[in-house]
Amino acid sequence: MSQPGAPDIIQPSAGAHITLPAFYGGSSRSGIIIPKTKDGRVVFMLPFLDSVIAGTTDAKCEVERTPVASKQEVDFILSTLQDYLGIPIRRSDVLSAWSGIRPLAADPRAKDTQNTVRDHVILEESDGLITASGGKWTTYRLMAEEAVDAVVATGRMPTNVKRCRTTSVPLLGAGPEYSHVLAVQLAQDFGPLAPPAAQPAPTPSALVPRSAAASAPPGPPRVAISAHTAEHLAQAYGSRAGRVLQTAQDRNLGQRLVEGHPFLEAEVVYCVRHEYCVTPEDFLARRTRLAFLDARAALAALPKVAELMASELGWDGPRRAAMTAAAREYLATYLPPPASEPVAAPAS
Numbered sequence: 001m002s003q004p005g006a007p008d009i010i011q012p013s014a015g016a017h018i019t020l021p022a023f024y025g026g027s028s029r030s031g032i033i034i035p036k037t038k039d040g041r042v043v044f045m046l047p048f049l050d051s052v053i054a055g056t057t058d059a060k061c062e063v064e065r066t067p068v069a070s071k072q073e074v075d076f077i078l079s080t081l082q083d084y085l086g087i088p089i090r091r092s093d094v095l096s097a098w099s100g101i102r103p104l105a106a107d108p109r110a111k112d113t114q115n116t117v118r119d120h121v122i123l124e125e126s127d128g129l130i131t132a133s134g135g136k137w138t139t140y141r142l143m144a145e146e147a148v149d150a151v152v153a154t155g156r157m158p159t160n161v162k163r164c165r166t167t168s169v170p171l172l173g174a175g176p177e178y179s180h181v182l183a184v185q186l187a188q189d190f191g192p193l194a195p196p197a198a199q200p201a202p203t204p205s206a207l208v209p210r211s212a213a214a215s216a217p218p219g220p221p222r223v224a225i226s227a228h229t230a231e232h233l234a235q236a237y238g239s240r241a242g243r244v245l246q247t248a249q250d251r252n253l254g255q256r257l258v259e260g261h262p263f264l265e266a267e268v269v270y271c272v273r274h275e276y277c278v279t280p281e282d283f284l285a286r287r288t289r290l291a292f293l294d295a296r297a298a299l300a301a302l303p304k305v306a307e308l309m310a311s312e313l314g315w316d317g318p319r320r321a322a323m324t325a326a327a328r329e330y331l332a333t334y335l336p337p338p339a340s341e342p343v344a345a346p347a348s
Helices: 071-085 137-153 182-190 227-251 265-274 280-287 295-313 317-334
Strands: 010-021 032-034 043-048 051-055 096-106 120-124 130-134
Touching: 010 071, 032 071, 043 071, 051 071, 096 130, 096 317, 120 137, 130 137, 182 227, 227 265, 265 280, 265 295, 280 295, 280 317, 295 317
Parallel strands: none
Antiparallel strands: 010 051, 010 096, 032 043, 043 051, 120 130
């Protein structure tokens, strides 16, 4: 360490969120922000992956591996939203609840302790140590770029080391082969087939799925997906969505993991093979966000996810059971806490 006795830069702050069904966002799929509640906090409600997320709280906390939203935090979010929406929010409609820890950064050179930021800071010490602190997922690339550029700016690197250039490097699946109409193309290629245009306009019963013998080429049945799944695959995998569907075709894994959500069994295999996914909770919480969207649905999908992972990774029975148990314990932290007391009806 450059200064072993230096004060902590990070001041952790916990923020709780809840997930609600999409209908709470209205038909326009718009969001709201309450910049100042009765006690001075900020609350928002925004559409997110066919659901609505609402939050947040802001309280100093101790750093822990798996923070959990408390009953009081969930009650606060619900009661605040009810005041502004003018309708009661059923607690049974809360699909998931979770808490995250913000790494609020305090510049140690500041003269007061109130100067914490929700972005990030890049610090250089007199002995040459460069520290990148704070930040958030949405700005991680900028944070990395500024840290690399700060190192290059010192002049202590070899001359062939240049400033960061990743701002123009597309993420995986977002290269020139990606199209903004990819979801439409996937729906056309893998969705229901209409009869030839020369025929009379079809009735709904005349539409045949790709897996039907009349429309399928010789060989195994063609995987068929809904428009909902096509949109999900395009958003999640970009130009690599076709690889997911090829896996679904080759392994007969075109079924949904759980009813009501667009995630396919093939995604588990794809993420294991191509994205270094090695635990069920990683897939359900981070690769698909299902734990954030609907904790009960994530728990329902867990056995199938574990089965597919066991097959791909060569787990024996005890290993599969242990991985399933660990994932179940983790996913349970997303279950909405029971009410500490009835949430008050909105003020009239």
